[in-house]
Amino acid sequence: MTTGWGFPDFDDHEAVHLFSDPQSGLRAVIAIHSTKLGPAAGGVRFWRYAREPDAITDALRLSRGMSFKNAMAGLSMGGGKGVLLASGEGAKTPALLEAFGRAIDSLSGRYVTAEDVGMTTGDMTTIAGTTKYVSGLPVASGEAGGDPGPYTSLGVYLGVKAAAARALGATDMKGVRVAIQGVGSVGGGLARLLAADGAVLTLADVNAARAEALAEELGAATATSGAILSSEADVFSPNALGAILTETTIGTLSAKVVAGGANNQLARPEDGRRLHERGILYAPDYVINAGGIINVSLEYLGQGDEAEVKARIARIPERLAEVWDESDRAGRPAAEVADSIARRLIGR
Known part of the structure:
Protein backbone atom coordinates (compact mmCIF):
# COMPACT_ATOMS: atom_id res chain seq x y z
CA MET A 1 0.00 0.00 0.00
CA ALA A 128 -29.67 8.09 -15.31
CA GLY A 129 -31.01 10.95 -17.42
CA THR A 130 -27.44 12.09 -18.08
CA THR A 131 -25.43 8.85 -17.88
CA LYS A 132 -25.94 5.14 -18.50
CA TYR A 133 -23.37 4.17 -15.88
CA VAL A 134 -25.83 3.86 -13.03
CA SER A 135 -27.60 1.04 -11.21
CA GLY A 136 -30.05 0.71 -8.33
CA LEU A 137 -32.88 1.83 -10.61
CA PRO A 138 -36.54 0.90 -10.05
CA VAL A 139 -37.24 -2.58 -11.41
CA ALA A 140 -40.17 -4.94 -11.81
CA SER A 141 -40.90 -7.48 -9.11
CA GLY A 142 -38.57 -10.47 -9.25
CA GLU A 143 -35.79 -8.67 -11.11
CA ALA A 144 -32.36 -7.76 -9.75
CA GLY A 145 -31.96 -4.12 -8.86
CA GLY A 146 -33.83 -1.36 -7.12
CA ASP A 147 -33.18 -0.23 -3.56
CA PRO A 148 -30.09 -2.11 -2.29
CA GLY A 149 -30.95 -1.51 1.39
CA PRO A 150 -33.13 -4.60 1.98
CA TYR A 151 -30.53 -6.84 0.33
CA THR A 152 -27.79 -5.40 2.53
CA SER A 153 -30.01 -6.04 5.55
CA LEU A 154 -30.53 -9.66 4.47
CA GLY A 155 -26.80 -10.31 4.14
CA VAL A 156 -26.04 -8.69 7.49
CA TYR A 157 -28.80 -10.73 9.13
CA LEU A 158 -27.33 -13.97 7.77
CA GLY A 159 -23.87 -12.86 8.91
CA VAL A 160 -25.08 -11.98 12.41
CA LYS A 161 -26.65 -15.43 12.74
CA ALA A 162 -23.42 -17.08 11.55
CA ALA A 163 -21.36 -15.04 14.01
CA ALA A 164 -23.72 -15.81 16.91
CA ALA A 165 -23.52 -19.52 16.12
CA ARG A 166 -19.72 -19.45 16.05
CA ALA A 167 -18.99 -17.21 19.03
CA LEU A 168 -21.97 -17.93 21.27
CA GLY A 169 -22.98 -21.45 20.23
CA ALA A 170 -26.44 -20.08 19.39
CA THR A 171 -28.55 -22.51 17.37
CA ASP A 172 -31.03 -19.70 16.70
CA MET A 173 -31.42 -16.03 17.62
CA LYS A 174 -34.13 -16.47 20.25
CA GLY A 175 -33.02 -14.64 23.39
CA VAL A 176 -29.73 -13.44 21.87
CA ARG A 177 -29.15 -9.82 22.92
CA VAL A 178 -28.33 -7.59 19.93
CA ALA A 179 -27.49 -3.89 20.20
CA ILE A 180 -28.10 -2.15 16.88
CA GLN A 181 -26.55 1.26 16.24
CA GLY A 182 -28.36 2.94 13.34
CA VAL A 183 -31.86 1.89 12.35
CA GLY A 184 -32.19 3.43 8.91
CA SER A 185 -32.67 1.36 5.77
CA VAL A 186 -30.14 -1.34 6.65
CA GLY A 187 -30.28 -1.35 10.45
CA GLY A 188 -34.05 -1.09 10.51
CA GLY A 189 -34.41 -4.02 8.14
CA LEU A 190 -31.97 -6.03 10.24
CA ALA A 191 -33.91 -5.23 13.41
CA ARG A 192 -37.16 -6.50 11.91
CA LEU A 193 -35.56 -9.75 10.75
CA LEU A 194 -33.95 -10.38 14.14
CA ALA A 195 -37.13 -9.47 16.04
CA ALA A 196 -39.02 -12.08 14.02
CA ASP A 197 -36.47 -14.64 15.28
CA GLY A 198 -37.01 -13.68 18.90
CA ALA A 199 -33.78 -11.73 19.46
CA VAL A 200 -33.73 -9.24 22.35
CA LEU A 201 -32.99 -5.86 20.77
CA THR A 202 -31.64 -2.52 21.94
CA LEU A 203 -31.84 0.18 19.27
CA ALA A 204 -30.09 3.51 18.83
CA ASP A 205 -30.07 6.16 16.13
CA VAL A 206 -29.00 9.80 15.80
CA ASN A 207 -32.68 10.33 15.03
CA ALA A 208 -33.95 9.30 18.45
CA ALA A 209 -37.59 9.47 17.35
CA ARG A 210 -36.92 6.92 14.61
CA ALA A 211 -35.30 4.52 17.10
CA GLU A 212 -38.16 4.96 19.57
CA ALA A 213 -40.82 4.34 16.91
CA LEU A 214 -39.12 1.14 15.73
CA ALA A 215 -38.57 0.00 19.32
CA GLU A 216 -42.27 0.42 20.02
CA GLU A 217 -43.12 -1.56 16.88
CA LEU A 218 -40.77 -4.43 17.76
CA GLY A 219 -40.94 -4.41 21.54
CA ALA A 220 -37.30 -3.37 21.83
CA ALA A 221 -35.37 -1.14 24.23
CA THR A 222 -33.56 2.05 23.19
CA ALA A 223 -30.26 3.73 24.04
CA THR A 224 -28.36 6.76 22.81
CA SER A 225 -25.99 6.33 19.86
CA GLY A 226 -23.00 6.66 22.18
CA ALA A 227 -24.26 4.52 25.05
CA ILE A 228 -25.27 1.63 22.80
CA LEU A 229 -21.64 0.54 22.39
CA SER A 230 -21.28 -0.22 26.10
CA SER A 231 -24.79 -1.62 26.59
CA GLU A 232 -25.15 -5.18 27.82
CA ALA A 233 -25.37 -7.29 24.67
CA ASP A 234 -24.12 -10.49 23.06
CA VAL A 235 -23.81 -8.88 19.63
CA PHE A 236 -23.01 -5.26 18.78
CA SER A 237 -24.21 -4.38 15.28
CA PRO A 238 -22.99 -1.04 13.86
CA ASN A 239 -25.20 0.09 10.96
CA ALA A 240 -24.65 3.85 10.86
CA LEU A 241 -21.54 5.72 9.71
CA GLY A 242 -18.02 4.37 10.09
CA ALA A 243 -14.96 4.80 12.31
CA ILE A 244 -16.88 3.99 15.49
CA LEU A 245 -14.57 1.18 16.67
CA THR A 246 -11.66 2.94 18.36
CA GLU A 247 -9.23 2.12 21.14
CA THR A 248 -11.64 3.80 23.56
CA THR A 249 -14.92 2.29 22.34
CA ILE A 250 -13.52 -1.21 21.90
CA GLY A 251 -12.53 -1.14 25.55
CA THR A 252 -16.14 -0.52 26.57
CA LEU A 253 -17.73 -3.32 24.53
CA SER A 254 -19.44 -6.07 26.48
CA ALA A 255 -20.46 -7.96 23.33
CA LYS A 256 -18.62 -11.05 22.14
CA VAL A 257 -19.50 -10.32 18.51
CA VAL A 258 -19.28 -7.23 16.30
CA ALA A 259 -21.27 -7.72 13.10
CA GLY A 260 -23.03 -4.95 11.22
CA GLY A 261 -23.60 -3.19 7.94
CA ALA A 262 -21.71 0.09 8.44
CA ASN A 263 -18.75 0.69 6.13
CA ASN A 264 -15.25 1.28 7.55
CA GLN A 265 -16.19 0.41 11.12
CA LEU A 266 -12.56 0.35 12.28
CA ALA A 267 -11.21 3.85 12.89
CA ARG A 268 -7.65 2.58 12.38
CA PRO A 269 -6.23 -0.71 11.06
CA GLU A 270 -4.87 -1.63 14.49
CA ASP A 271 -8.40 -1.58 15.91
CA GLY A 272 -9.01 -4.95 14.25
CA ARG A 273 -6.18 -6.36 16.38
CA ARG A 274 -7.69 -4.77 19.48
CA LEU A 275 -10.93 -6.68 18.86
CA HIS A 276 -8.98 -9.87 18.25
CA GLU A 277 -6.97 -9.49 21.45
CA ARG A 278 -10.17 -9.00 23.43
CA GLY A 279 -11.58 -12.23 22.02
CA ILE A 280 -14.37 -10.43 20.17
CA LEU A 281 -15.42 -12.12 16.92
CA TYR A 282 -15.43 -9.50 14.16
CA ALA A 283 -17.31 -9.85 10.87
CA PRO A 284 -15.30 -7.69 8.42
CA ASP A 285 -17.72 -5.04 7.20
CA TYR A 286 -17.15 -5.40 3.47
CA VAL A 287 -17.77 -9.15 3.66
CA ILE A 288 -20.97 -9.09 5.72
CA ASN A 289 -22.55 -6.03 4.05
CA ALA A 290 -22.13 -7.10 0.40
CA GLY A 291 -25.82 -7.85 -0.22
CA GLY A 292 -26.63 -4.45 -1.69
CA ILE A 293 -23.75 -4.33 -4.14
CA ILE A 294 -24.48 -7.92 -5.20
CA ASN A 295 -27.99 -6.78 -6.08
CA VAL A 296 -27.12 -3.66 -8.04
CA SER A 297 -24.10 -5.26 -9.74
CA LEU A 298 -26.16 -8.15 -11.08
CA GLU A 299 -28.70 -5.57 -12.26
CA TYR A 300 -26.00 -3.59 -14.09
CA LEU A 301 -24.27 -6.66 -15.53
CA GLY A 302 -27.55 -8.37 -16.47
CA GLN A 303 -26.41 -11.57 -14.76
CA GLY A 304 -29.53 -12.78 -13.01
CA ASP A 305 -32.82 -12.11 -11.30
CA GLU A 306 -33.81 -11.59 -7.66
CA ALA A 307 -33.52 -15.33 -6.98
CA GLU A 308 -29.90 -15.28 -8.15
CA VAL A 309 -29.21 -12.21 -5.99
CA LYS A 310 -30.54 -14.00 -2.91
CA ALA A 311 -28.62 -17.17 -3.75
CA ARG A 312 -25.38 -15.19 -3.84
CA ILE A 313 -26.22 -13.33 -0.63
CA ALA A 314 -26.78 -16.72 1.02
CA ARG A 315 -23.05 -17.41 0.53
CA ILE A 316 -22.00 -14.52 2.79
CA PRO A 317 -21.79 -16.78 5.89
CA GLU A 318 -19.50 -19.14 3.96
CA ARG A 319 -17.13 -16.29 3.11
CA LEU A 320 -17.14 -15.13 6.72
CA ALA A 321 -16.36 -18.68 7.85
CA GLU A 322 -13.38 -18.79 5.49
CA VAL A 323 -12.03 -15.60 7.05
CA TRP A 324 -12.65 -16.78 10.62
CA ASP A 325 -11.12 -20.21 9.95
CA GLU A 326 -7.94 -18.64 8.57
CA SER A 327 -7.90 -16.20 11.49
CA ASP A 328 -8.01 -19.13 13.91
CA ARG A 329 -5.32 -21.08 12.07
CA ALA A 330 -2.92 -18.17 11.74
CA GLY A 331 -3.72 -16.40 14.99
CA ARG A 332 -4.30 -13.20 13.02
CA PRO A 333 -7.18 -10.72 13.36
CA ALA A 334 -10.12 -11.40 11.04
CA ALA A 335 -9.84 -7.86 9.63
CA GLU A 336 -6.22 -8.47 8.55
CA VAL A 337 -7.06 -11.87 7.06
CA ALA A 338 -9.93 -10.44 5.01
CA ASP A 339 -7.72 -7.59 3.73
CA SER A 340 -5.04 -10.08 2.69
CA ILE A 341 -7.52 -12.23 0.77
CA ALA A 342 -9.08 -9.22 -0.94
CA ARG A 343 -5.73 -7.71 -1.92
CA ARG A 344 -4.68 -11.03 -3.42
CA LEU A 345 -7.87 -11.14 -5.48
CA ILE A 346 -7.28 -7.67 -6.93
CA GLY A 347 -3.52 -8.14 -7.34
CA ARG A 348 -2.42 -5.61 -4.73
Whole structure:
Protein backbone atom coordinates (compact mmCIF):
# COMPACT_ATOMS: atom_id res chain seq x y z
CA MET A 1 0.00 0.00 0.00
CA THR A 2 1.33 3.42 -0.96
CA THR A 3 0.05 6.51 0.78
CA GLY A 4 0.49 9.94 -0.64
CA TRP A 5 -0.83 13.34 -1.60
CA GLY A 6 -1.27 14.21 2.07
CA PHE A 7 -4.02 11.60 2.51
CA PRO A 8 -3.03 8.54 4.58
CA ASP A 9 -5.95 6.60 3.05
CA PHE A 10 -4.62 7.00 -0.49
CA ASP A 11 -3.92 3.35 -1.37
CA ASP A 12 -2.45 3.40 -4.87
CA HIS A 13 -5.84 4.60 -6.11
CA GLU A 14 -6.04 4.62 -9.88
CA ALA A 15 -7.71 8.04 -9.89
CA VAL A 16 -9.37 10.61 -7.67
CA HIS A 17 -11.61 13.09 -9.49
CA LEU A 18 -12.90 16.38 -8.08
CA PHE A 19 -15.88 18.00 -9.81
CA SER A 20 -17.58 21.34 -9.44
CA ASP A 21 -20.41 22.98 -11.36
CA PRO A 22 -21.26 26.47 -10.08
CA GLN A 23 -24.56 26.60 -11.93
CA SER A 24 -26.02 23.55 -10.17
CA GLY A 25 -23.96 23.85 -7.00
CA LEU A 26 -22.29 20.48 -7.61
CA ARG A 27 -19.20 19.70 -5.57
CA ALA A 28 -18.33 16.03 -5.81
CA VAL A 29 -15.57 13.49 -5.42
CA ILE A 30 -15.28 10.23 -7.37
CA ALA A 31 -12.50 7.94 -6.19
CA ILE A 32 -11.52 4.93 -8.29
CA HIS A 33 -9.48 2.45 -6.28
CA SER A 34 -9.22 -0.46 -8.72
CA THR A 35 -10.62 -1.57 -12.08
CA LYS A 36 -8.69 -4.86 -12.08
CA LEU A 37 -11.87 -6.98 -11.94
CA GLY A 38 -14.17 -4.64 -13.87
CA PRO A 39 -15.58 -1.11 -13.80
CA ALA A 40 -15.26 0.58 -10.40
CA ALA A 41 -18.65 0.09 -8.75
CA GLY A 42 -19.82 1.81 -5.61
CA GLY A 43 -22.66 4.03 -4.51
CA VAL A 44 -22.70 7.77 -4.05
CA ARG A 45 -23.50 9.35 -0.69
CA PHE A 46 -24.93 12.81 -0.07
CA TRP A 47 -23.45 14.21 3.11
CA ARG A 48 -22.40 17.42 4.83
CA TYR A 49 -18.73 17.40 5.78
CA ALA A 50 -17.05 19.74 8.26
CA ARG A 51 -14.11 20.16 5.87
CA GLU A 52 -13.73 19.39 2.17
CA PRO A 53 -10.65 17.18 2.77
CA ASP A 54 -12.90 15.00 4.95
CA ALA A 55 -15.02 14.26 1.88
CA ILE A 56 -11.93 13.16 -0.05
CA THR A 57 -10.82 10.93 2.84
CA ASP A 58 -14.28 9.38 2.98
CA ALA A 59 -14.24 8.69 -0.77
CA LEU A 60 -10.76 7.14 -0.53
CA ARG A 61 -11.69 4.80 2.33
CA LEU A 62 -15.04 3.85 0.86
CA SER A 63 -13.68 3.16 -2.63
CA ARG A 64 -10.98 0.88 -1.24
CA GLY A 65 -13.65 -0.90 0.75
CA MET A 66 -15.67 -1.36 -2.42
CA SER A 67 -12.69 -2.98 -4.20
CA PHE A 68 -12.38 -5.43 -1.32
CA LYS A 69 -16.15 -5.97 -1.06
CA ASN A 70 -16.68 -6.67 -4.75
CA ALA A 71 -13.67 -8.98 -4.91
CA MET A 72 -14.75 -10.98 -1.85
CA ALA A 73 -18.29 -11.25 -3.26
CA GLY A 74 -16.97 -12.72 -6.50
CA LEU A 75 -18.28 -9.86 -8.63
CA SER A 76 -16.80 -8.75 -11.96
CA MET A 77 -16.56 -5.19 -10.66
CA GLY A 78 -13.78 -3.04 -9.31
CA GLY A 79 -14.07 -0.53 -6.50
CA GLY A 80 -15.08 3.12 -6.56
CA LYS A 81 -17.16 5.60 -4.60
CA GLY A 82 -18.84 8.92 -5.15
CA VAL A 83 -19.45 11.68 -2.61
CA LEU A 84 -21.78 14.62 -3.13
CA LEU A 85 -21.02 17.45 -0.73
CA ALA A 86 -24.19 18.91 0.73
CA SER A 87 -24.20 22.70 0.72
CA GLY A 88 -25.15 24.87 3.68
CA GLU A 89 -28.79 24.57 2.64
CA GLY A 90 -28.41 20.83 2.03
CA ALA A 91 -30.38 21.04 -1.22
CA LYS A 92 -30.30 17.95 -3.45
CA THR A 93 -31.82 19.33 -6.63
CA PRO A 94 -32.47 17.67 -10.00
CA ALA A 95 -29.92 20.04 -11.53
CA LEU A 96 -27.24 18.89 -9.08
CA LEU A 97 -28.01 15.21 -9.73
CA GLU A 98 -27.97 15.75 -13.49
CA ALA A 99 -24.59 17.49 -13.19
CA PHE A 100 -23.30 14.54 -11.19
CA GLY A 101 -24.51 12.23 -13.94
CA ARG A 102 -22.51 14.25 -16.48
CA ALA A 103 -19.45 13.97 -14.24
CA ILE A 104 -19.86 10.19 -14.15
CA ASP A 105 -20.36 10.09 -17.90
CA SER A 106 -17.09 11.94 -18.47
CA LEU A 107 -15.26 8.93 -17.03
CA SER A 108 -16.53 6.74 -19.91
CA GLY A 109 -17.68 3.79 -17.82
CA ARG A 110 -14.75 3.48 -15.42
CA TYR A 111 -17.13 4.25 -12.52
CA VAL A 112 -20.67 2.91 -12.03
CA THR A 113 -22.81 4.51 -9.33
CA ALA A 114 -25.78 3.46 -7.20
CA GLU A 115 -27.47 4.77 -4.05
CA ASP A 116 -25.75 5.13 -0.70
CA VAL A 117 -26.42 7.28 2.38
CA GLY A 118 -28.73 10.17 1.56
CA MET A 119 -29.69 8.86 -1.89
CA THR A 120 -32.79 7.11 -3.27
CA THR A 121 -33.90 5.08 -6.27
CA GLY A 122 -35.59 8.26 -7.50
CA ASP A 123 -32.24 10.05 -7.39
CA MET A 124 -30.73 7.24 -9.46
CA THR A 125 -33.47 7.72 -12.04
CA THR A 126 -32.59 11.42 -12.28
CA ILE A 127 -28.86 10.65 -12.61
CA ALA A 128 -29.67 8.09 -15.31
CA GLY A 129 -31.01 10.95 -17.42
CA THR A 130 -27.44 12.09 -18.08
CA THR A 131 -25.43 8.85 -17.88
CA LYS A 132 -25.94 5.14 -18.50
CA TYR A 133 -23.37 4.17 -15.88
CA VAL A 134 -25.83 3.86 -13.03
CA SER A 135 -27.60 1.04 -11.21
CA GLY A 136 -30.05 0.71 -8.33
CA LEU A 137 -32.88 1.83 -10.61
CA PRO A 138 -36.54 0.90 -10.05
CA VAL A 139 -37.24 -2.58 -11.41
CA ALA A 140 -40.17 -4.94 -11.81
CA SER A 141 -40.90 -7.48 -9.11
CA GLY A 142 -38.57 -10.47 -9.25
CA GLU A 143 -35.79 -8.67 -11.11
CA ALA A 144 -32.36 -7.76 -9.75
CA GLY A 145 -31.96 -4.12 -8.86
CA GLY A 146 -33.83 -1.36 -7.12
CA ASP A 147 -33.18 -0.23 -3.56
CA PRO A 148 -30.09 -2.11 -2.29
CA GLY A 149 -30.95 -1.51 1.39
CA PRO A 150 -33.13 -4.60 1.98
CA TYR A 151 -30.53 -6.84 0.33
CA THR A 152 -27.79 -5.40 2.53
CA SER A 153 -30.01 -6.04 5.55
CA LEU A 154 -30.53 -9.66 4.47
CA GLY A 155 -26.80 -10.31 4.14
CA VAL A 156 -26.04 -8.69 7.49
CA TYR A 157 -28.80 -10.73 9.13
CA LEU A 158 -27.33 -13.97 7.77
CA GLY A 159 -23.87 -12.86 8.91
CA VAL A 160 -25.08 -11.98 12.41
CA LYS A 161 -26.65 -15.43 12.74
CA ALA A 162 -23.42 -17.08 11.55
CA ALA A 163 -21.36 -15.04 14.01
CA ALA A 164 -23.72 -15.81 16.91
CA ALA A 165 -23.52 -19.52 16.12
CA ARG A 166 -19.72 -19.45 16.05
CA ALA A 167 -18.99 -17.21 19.03
CA LEU A 168 -21.97 -17.93 21.27
CA GLY A 169 -22.98 -21.45 20.23
CA ALA A 170 -26.44 -20.08 19.39
CA THR A 171 -28.55 -22.51 17.37
CA ASP A 172 -31.03 -19.70 16.70
CA MET A 173 -31.42 -16.03 17.62
CA LYS A 174 -34.13 -16.47 20.25
CA GLY A 175 -33.02 -14.64 23.39
CA VAL A 176 -29.73 -13.44 21.87
CA ARG A 177 -29.15 -9.82 22.92
CA VAL A 178 -28.33 -7.59 19.93
CA ALA A 179 -27.49 -3.89 20.20
CA ILE A 180 -28.10 -2.15 16.88
CA GLN A 181 -26.55 1.26 16.24
CA GLY A 182 -28.36 2.94 13.34
CA VAL A 183 -31.86 1.89 12.35
CA GLY A 184 -32.19 3.43 8.91
CA SER A 185 -32.67 1.36 5.77
CA VAL A 186 -30.14 -1.34 6.65
CA GLY A 187 -30.28 -1.35 10.45
CA GLY A 188 -34.05 -1.09 10.51
CA GLY A 189 -34.41 -4.02 8.14
CA LEU A 190 -31.97 -6.03 10.24
CA ALA A 191 -33.91 -5.23 13.41
CA ARG A 192 -37.16 -6.50 11.91
CA LEU A 193 -35.56 -9.75 10.75
CA LEU A 194 -33.95 -10.38 14.14
CA ALA A 195 -37.13 -9.47 16.04
CA ALA A 196 -39.02 -12.08 14.02
CA ASP A 197 -36.47 -14.64 15.28
CA GLY A 198 -37.01 -13.68 18.90
CA ALA A 199 -33.78 -11.73 19.46
CA VAL A 200 -33.73 -9.24 22.35
CA LEU A 201 -32.99 -5.86 20.77
CA THR A 202 -31.64 -2.52 21.94
CA LEU A 203 -31.84 0.18 19.27
CA ALA A 204 -30.09 3.51 18.83
CA ASP A 205 -30.07 6.16 16.13
CA VAL A 206 -29.00 9.80 15.80
CA ASN A 207 -32.68 10.33 15.03
CA ALA A 208 -33.95 9.30 18.45
CA ALA A 209 -37.59 9.47 17.35
CA ARG A 210 -36.92 6.92 14.61
CA ALA A 211 -35.30 4.52 17.10
CA GLU A 212 -38.16 4.96 19.57
CA ALA A 213 -40.82 4.34 16.91
CA LEU A 214 -39.12 1.14 15.73
CA ALA A 215 -38.57 0.00 19.32
CA GLU A 216 -42.27 0.42 20.02
CA GLU A 217 -43.12 -1.56 16.88
CA LEU A 218 -40.77 -4.43 17.76
CA GLY A 219 -40.94 -4.41 21.54
CA ALA A 220 -37.30 -3.37 21.83
CA ALA A 221 -35.37 -1.14 24.23
CA THR A 222 -33.56 2.05 23.19
CA ALA A 223 -30.26 3.73 24.04
CA THR A 224 -28.36 6.76 22.81
CA SER A 225 -25.99 6.33 19.86
CA GLY A 226 -23.00 6.66 22.18
CA ALA A 227 -24.26 4.52 25.05
CA ILE A 228 -25.27 1.63 22.80
CA LEU A 229 -21.64 0.54 22.39
CA SER A 230 -21.28 -0.22 26.10
CA SER A 231 -24.79 -1.62 26.59
CA GLU A 232 -25.15 -5.18 27.82
CA ALA A 233 -25.37 -7.29 24.67
CA ASP A 234 -24.12 -10.49 23.06
CA VAL A 235 -23.81 -8.88 19.63
CA PHE A 236 -23.01 -5.26 18.78
CA SER A 237 -24.21 -4.38 15.28
CA PRO A 238 -22.99 -1.04 13.86
CA ASN A 239 -25.20 0.09 10.96
CA ALA A 240 -24.65 3.85 10.86
CA LEU A 241 -21.54 5.72 9.71
CA GLY A 242 -18.02 4.37 10.09
CA ALA A 243 -14.96 4.80 12.31
CA ILE A 244 -16.88 3.99 15.49
CA LEU A 245 -14.57 1.18 16.67
CA THR A 246 -11.66 2.94 18.36
CA GLU A 247 -9.23 2.12 21.14
CA THR A 248 -11.64 3.80 23.56
CA THR A 249 -14.92 2.29 22.34
CA ILE A 250 -13.52 -1.21 21.90
CA GLY A 251 -12.53 -1.14 25.55
CA THR A 252 -16.14 -0.52 26.57
CA LEU A 253 -17.73 -3.32 24.53
CA SER A 254 -19.44 -6.07 26.48
CA ALA A 255 -20.46 -7.96 23.33
CA LYS A 256 -18.62 -11.05 22.14
CA VAL A 257 -19.50 -10.32 18.51
CA VAL A 258 -19.28 -7.23 16.30
CA ALA A 259 -21.27 -7.72 13.10
CA GLY A 260 -23.03 -4.95 11.22
CA GLY A 261 -23.60 -3.19 7.94
CA ALA A 262 -21.71 0.09 8.44
CA ASN A 263 -18.75 0.69 6.13
CA ASN A 264 -15.25 1.28 7.55
CA GLN A 265 -16.19 0.41 11.12
CA LEU A 266 -12.56 0.35 12.28
CA ALA A 267 -11.21 3.85 12.89
CA ARG A 268 -7.65 2.58 12.38
CA PRO A 269 -6.23 -0.71 11.06
CA GLU A 270 -4.87 -1.63 14.49
CA ASP A 271 -8.40 -1.58 15.91
CA GLY A 272 -9.01 -4.95 14.25
CA ARG A 273 -6.18 -6.36 16.38
CA ARG A 274 -7.69 -4.77 19.48
CA LEU A 275 -10.93 -6.68 18.86
CA HIS A 276 -8.98 -9.87 18.25
CA GLU A 277 -6.97 -9.49 21.45
CA ARG A 278 -10.17 -9.00 23.43
CA GLY A 279 -11.58 -12.23 22.02
CA ILE A 280 -14.37 -10.43 20.17
CA LEU A 281 -15.42 -12.12 16.92
CA TYR A 282 -15.43 -9.50 14.16
CA ALA A 283 -17.31 -9.85 10.87
CA PRO A 284 -15.30 -7.69 8.42
CA ASP A 285 -17.72 -5.04 7.20
CA TYR A 286 -17.15 -5.40 3.47
CA VAL A 287 -17.77 -9.15 3.66
CA ILE A 288 -20.97 -9.09 5.72
CA ASN A 289 -22.55 -6.03 4.05
CA ALA A 290 -22.13 -7.10 0.40
CA GLY A 291 -25.82 -7.85 -0.22
CA GLY A 292 -26.63 -4.45 -1.69
CA ILE A 293 -23.75 -4.33 -4.14
CA ILE A 294 -24.48 -7.92 -5.20
CA ASN A 295 -27.99 -6.78 -6.08
CA VAL A 296 -27.12 -3.66 -8.04
CA SER A 297 -24.10 -5.26 -9.74
CA LEU A 298 -26.16 -8.15 -11.08
CA GLU A 299 -28.70 -5.57 -12.26
CA TYR A 300 -26.00 -3.59 -14.09
CA LEU A 301 -24.27 -6.66 -15.53
CA GLY A 302 -27.55 -8.37 -16.47
CA GLN A 303 -26.41 -11.57 -14.76
CA GLY A 304 -29.53 -12.78 -13.01
CA ASP A 305 -32.82 -12.11 -11.30
CA GLU A 306 -33.81 -11.59 -7.66
CA ALA A 307 -33.52 -15.33 -6.98
CA GLU A 308 -29.90 -15.28 -8.15
CA VAL A 309 -29.21 -12.21 -5.99
CA LYS A 310 -30.54 -14.00 -2.91
CA ALA A 311 -28.62 -17.17 -3.75
CA ARG A 312 -25.38 -15.19 -3.84
CA ILE A 313 -26.22 -13.33 -0.63
CA ALA A 314 -26.78 -16.72 1.02
CA ARG A 315 -23.05 -17.41 0.53
CA ILE A 316 -22.00 -14.52 2.79
CA PRO A 317 -21.79 -16.78 5.89
CA GLU A 318 -19.50 -19.14 3.96
CA ARG A 319 -17.13 -16.29 3.11
CA LEU A 320 -17.14 -15.13 6.72
CA ALA A 321 -16.36 -18.68 7.85
CA GLU A 322 -13.38 -18.79 5.49
CA VAL A 323 -12.03 -15.60 7.05
CA TRP A 324 -12.65 -16.78 10.62
CA ASP A 325 -11.12 -20.21 9.95
CA GLU A 326 -7.94 -18.64 8.57
CA SER A 327 -7.90 -16.20 11.49
CA ASP A 328 -8.01 -19.13 13.91
CA ARG A 329 -5.32 -21.08 12.07
CA ALA A 330 -2.92 -18.17 11.74
CA GLY A 331 -3.72 -16.40 14.99
CA ARG A 332 -4.30 -13.20 13.02
CA PRO A 333 -7.18 -10.72 13.36
CA ALA A 334 -10.12 -11.40 11.04
CA ALA A 335 -9.84 -7.86 9.63
CA GLU A 336 -6.22 -8.47 8.55
CA VAL A 337 -7.06 -11.87 7.06
CA ALA A 338 -9.93 -10.44 5.01
CA ASP A 339 -7.72 -7.59 3.73
CA SER A 340 -5.04 -10.08 2.69
CA ILE A 341 -7.52 -12.23 0.77
CA ALA A 342 -9.08 -9.22 -0.94
CA ARG A 343 -5.73 -7.71 -1.92
CA ARG A 344 -4.68 -11.03 -3.42
CA LEU A 345 -7.87 -11.14 -5.48
CA ILE A 346 -7.28 -7.67 -6.93
CA GLY A 347 -3.52 -8.14 -7.34
CA ARG A 348 -2.42 -5.61 -4.73
